[in-house]
Amino acid sequence: MILILRICLATASFSCVYCLTCLHCTDIESPRHCKHVMECPSGEVCHMHMTTTKYGEVLYDLGCTETSTCYNRSHGNQLCDDCCSTDLCNAAGCGHTGFPSGRGPICYSCSAQTTEGSCHTIDFCATNEMCMINEEREFGDRVYTSRCAVNAHCENQNTETAAIIGRSVSQHSRSVTETMCHQCCHRDLCNAHCVPITKADYCASTPCVNGRCDNSMTGYTCVCDQLYTGQNCSEVDYCASTPCVHGRCVNGITGYTCVCDPLYNGQICSDVDYCSTTPCVHGKCVNGKTGYTCVCDQLYTGQNCSELNCCASTACVHGRCVNDMTG
Incomplete structure (x- = not known):
């Protein structure tokens, strides 16, 4: 009795950090529809064994087996005995079609687990879903819930960020639960544990x-x-003192430059630019303190250099030239 008790305790306390997770079902017709998993002991791999019943039905046993038993194994003409070494790989053993490529993640799916990582049931999520795990404190116990969750729900809960700490309360009801951790993830079997991510x-x-x-x-x-x-x-920041009165300040390596607004010029855009409207039609505009002056081009005259000055060439040899509208 003592020996049996010790064996049971040793089995119950088994844990492994880098062990495979394999499908675990007995007498199932389609391996990829198995929704139970087990964590293999160290050194074991995923296994699939095919059997036939007396009625001719083909059934499969899925689980773990020691690596040493997978080599040089003879197979009969009808029966199959397969091993593989990646998580959930025995869904595709014995030539079966495994999980499809265009699918959502495969997630743990358990509710009200009081031991983290003790869930052995899985669910197949839709393409618009993620794996979710929630940790709450209820009646002094830590309670874990894992399942598939719609992406939008996870995004609203700040997925894969720091833990959400606080009581689950509303304006109309009172709850005895306190949320310790809520996380979502995209990879297969990624919701086994709820570990708050530390902010760097x-x-x-x-x-x-x-x-x-x-x-x-x-x-x-x-x-x-x-x-x-x-x-x-x-x-x-040379522009911190906003030196440009009527313009935009641009920082440089050793100082600043002002990009003036329309109608303004000068080093700090403080001078009115009367010439900005180009009032001198045929000449150069010169700004003054209260206005502008036009320096006309040859043959032109007037305040804005808009009048033709035909007398500029002194066409009258012995007389005085007078400009008119045509010459």
């Missing part, structure tokens, strides 16, 4: 030279001190 400290290396570093889930952001700019707040 991207600010540990003090990347912000002249500013404050703020952590995020994927990196850091620098909030620069006054007079500094750049991704790491290492560049002087």
Whole structure:
């Protein structure tokens, strides 16, 4: 009795970190429809054995077996005995068609498990679903629920981020549960455990030279001190004092440049640009403090250099030239 008890305890306490997970069913007609799994002991592989009943039915036993029994094994003309060494691979043993390629993930599916990693039932998710695991504290116990979940539900719950901590309450009801961890993932059998992801400290290396570093889930952001700019707040912000009165300030290596708004010019865009409308039709416009002056091209005259000056060539040899509308 003592020996039997010790054997049972040893079997119950078995755990393995890098062991295979294989389909585990007895007398099943289609291996890939088996919805039970087992974790093989160290050194064992996935196994499929074919049998026939006295009525001629072909059935399969799925599970684990020692690696040494898989070599130099003779097969009869009808019976098949197959081994393989990847998770759930015995769905495709003995020449069977395994799981289709265009499918959702295969996920653990159990509710109210009080021991993490003790689920041995699986479900086949749709292409718009993910694997989900939820850990709650209920009546002082940790309770685990694993299943398939629609992608949109997982996205709303911040999938594969830090754990959600808090009581499950609403305005109209009171709950005795407290959510400790809620995670979703895309890979086969990825929802065996609910391990909160620790937020990395991207600010540990003090990347912000002249500013404050703020952590995020994927990196850091620098909030620069006054007079500094750049991704790491290492560049002087010459534009911090907004020197351009009527324009946009552009930082340079040693200073700033002002890109003036329309009607303004000058180093800091403080001067009115009366010439911005190009008032001098045939001449050069010169800005002044209160207006503009046109310096006309040859043969033109008038305030805006718009009148033809035919007398500029002094066509009258012995007399005075007078301009008119035509010459």
